[in-house]
Amino acid sequence: MKVLFVGLARSVWLFDTSSLNPKGLSLQPVYEKISEKYKFAKAPKNALDFDEQKALSFKAGTFVNSKGTPVFIGFTMYADGLVADTLSSTDDSTEFLVELTSWIIRDYGLALPPNVKKTWVSQMDVECDTPLVKLNPKLTKFLKSIESRFKPVNGNPRQFDVGALNFWTEDITKPSAPAVVKFERKWQAPFSANHYFSQAPLETREHVELLNELELLLKS
Numbered sequence: 001m002k003v004l005f006v007g008l009a010r011s012v013w014l015f016d017t018s019s020l021n022p023k024g025l026s027l028q029p030v031y032e033k034i035s036e037k038y039k040f041a042k043a044p045k046n047a048l049d050f051d052e053q054k055a056l057s058f059k060a061g062t063f064v065n066s067k068g069t070p071v072f073i074g075f076t077m078y079a080d081g082l083v084a085d086t087l088s089s090t091d092d093s094t095e096f097l098v099e100l101t102s103w104i105i106r107d108y109g110l111a112l113p114p115n116v117k118k119t120w121v122s123q124m125d126v127e128c129d130t131p132l133v134k135l136n137p138k139l140t141k142f143l144k145s146i147e148s149r150f151k152p153v154n155g156n157p158r159q160f161d162v163g164a165l166n167f168w169t170e171d172i173t174k175p176s177a178p179a180v181v182k183f184e185r186k187w188q189a190p191f192s193a194n195h196y197f198s199q200a201p202l203e204t205r206e207h208v209e210l211l212n213e214l215e216l217l218l219k220s
Contacts, residue, residue: 001126001211005197006086008123009204011093019113021106031056034100038063038073046051054079064098075100089096089204090120121179122207123199125186130218132162132183161191165214182216 021027027047035043038061043049045113056077063073063086071092081113082101104110133139146160156208164184178201186201188197200207202206 001128001215002210003208004125004127006088006122006124006204007197008121009086009093010121011084011090011097012081012119012121013097014117014119015113015115017079017081019079020110022111023109025109030084030104030110034058034075034104035061035186038075040075051076055213063091063092063099065095068216091204093205094118095121119178121158121199121200121205122202122204123197123205124204126198126211127194128196128211128218129194130215132165132185132218133190134218135162135165159191163187176196182185183211 007190009171031044034040035058038058040058041060043058044056047056049056053076053189058075060074061075062070065088069088071086071200073090073093073096075096076083077086082097084096084100084129086096087090090153097130101112105112133143145159147158150158150160164182166184169177179199181201182197182199184196184197185191186193198207198211200210202210
């Protein structure tokens, strides 16, 4: 499985963010310093400058990770947690949250509760030269049945193929449900490009490992 690019590497820390500020301090200097330190192109102007999701959103900043590499960073503060997004890896997103919270706790007297729950969302585009129909040879017969029954409006015959694999939990409609696991052909990409989009509630590294397992399964 060849990774073409990472579309989202999200690290989520879930907790009541009001517990960050047990002393009721003014956080305006904190917001301003966050914007300045990470050079966010757009940042909240005050504690009431919420976005459409009722969150404080810091957009298009730069975070220099432990390897000295400057990476894109997006940061959002919700009532129930902190979210960091990069286009590199969840390692970078998590490292950003560790650095940010350590810094504001040390310099501004804030506090991080001990019961922080952590989760991730990874999205990437990949190249896989083995089609999904290989999962079960019986699907080939079914695809042929679709093609034989289909009546194209313009008279041109069409090739059908298995488009996606999706996996989700029973509580998918609940806010706490993990992200849907997806592996699907990229919209508008020709079949010959072998271009797929994938999503998983995993760290980037584990997501890649999972896709490699899928590829071995397809080839077996």
